Amino acid sequence: MKPRSKYVILVAIWSHSLLHTTAPLFGWSSYKQEAFGTSCSIDWTGHSASVITYNCIITLTCYGVHLFIFTYCYYFIIQELKAVASTPLNDQIVSVEKVRWYHRVSTSLAVTMTSLAMIAVFLIAWTPYAIVSIYSMFSNGLHPWTLVIPTMLAKSSTLLNPTVCALLSCKFRKAAMRLFSRKNKVKPIVDECQLQEFKHSSTSSGVRICEQGQNERIQYRGNLAHNDVFIGDMTISLPLDYNIV
Numbered sequence: 359m360k361p362r363s364k365y366v367i368l369v370a371i372w373s374h375s376l377l378h379t380t381a382p383l384f385g386w387s388s389y390k391q392e393a394f395g396t397s398c399s400i401d402w403t404g405h406s407a408s409v410i411t412y413n414c415i416i417t418l419t420c421y422g423v424h425l426f427i428f429t430y431c432y433y434f435i436i437q438e439l440k441a442v443a444s445t446p447l448n449d450q451i452v453s454v455e456k457v458r459w460y461h462r463v464s465t466s467l468a469v470t471m472t473s474l475a476m477i478a479v480f481l482i483a484w485t486p487y488a489i490v491s492i493y494s495m496f497s498n499g500l501h502p503w504t505l506v507i508p509t510m511l512a513k514s515s516t517l518l519n520p521t522v523c524a525l526l527s528c529k530f531r532k533a534a535m536r537l538f539s540r541k542n543k544v545k546p547i548v549d550e551c552q553l554q555e556f557k558h559s560s561t562s563s564g565v566r567i568c569e570q571g572q573n574e575r576i577q578y579r580g581n582l583a584h585n586d587v588f589i590g591d592m593t594i595s596l597p598l599d600y601n602i603v
Contacts, residue, residue: 378416387412392509393502399509402494413495421488428477432470439467472526479522483515 382388382400387409390401400416401409486508494500524530 374419378420381412393500393505394509397509397513400491402491410495413491417488417492421484425481428480432474432477435470439470472523475522475526476519479518480515483511483518487512 385408387404388401389398391397392399400413402413404410490500490505490508
């Protein structure tokens with residue numbers, strides 16, 4: 359992704375957020391204290407035209423549209439990754455370019471799995487709150503205790519997303535292991551290997567290629583990066599009859 363595209367996306371996200379959060383300050387619906395008295399939220403229980411229209415629009419644009427975009431985009435992303443990953447490597451001699459392609463597919467798959475985990479967290483955090491909020495718009499109110507868990511889940515979304523990113527990051531896990539485990543010497547995966555570095559527009563890695571015995575697989579180990587963001591390390595074994603050129 360180009361830097362300019364990143365800035366455009368960030369501006370669009372913040373504009374979308376400000377448009378919906380500042381509307382009650384100018385008279386379209388309002389904010390009020392929630393039933394159990396520990397936080398404030400949108401007025402989900404009001405029955406005026408202003409409140410109902412705002413609640414319907416914010417539910418549609420801030421939950422329904424996001425859910426549709428997630429489903430639509432990642433369906434095609436996963437299908438594409440499956441198609442690429444299932445392509446057989448029929449050549450007996452594998453070039454560095456082909457290893458590089460295989461590495462790029464593995465990196466994209468890792469990024470996709472992390473994104474899917476974040477989407478799952480989004481659904482777990484916000485779906486109960488969305489259901490309770492919609493029900494509150496068309497009922498005479500719910501008991502305060504029925505609102506506690508959905509509200510706490512929604513508030514926890516700001517904590518859950520970075521937590522998921524940290525737990526799924528190889529770099530984070532290795533740093534945690536170094537911090538909390540004994541300082542034992544770890545032998546390298548491969549010995550006497552030659553470091554070859556190459557760069558790609560979307561993926562970069564440092565690849566260690568090692569000559570193996572007849573009964574051993576050829577392995578390479580690289581630092582995974584996507585759009586210049588470090589993801590972690592990965593070791594990939596190639597079939598026994600493949601040679602790196």
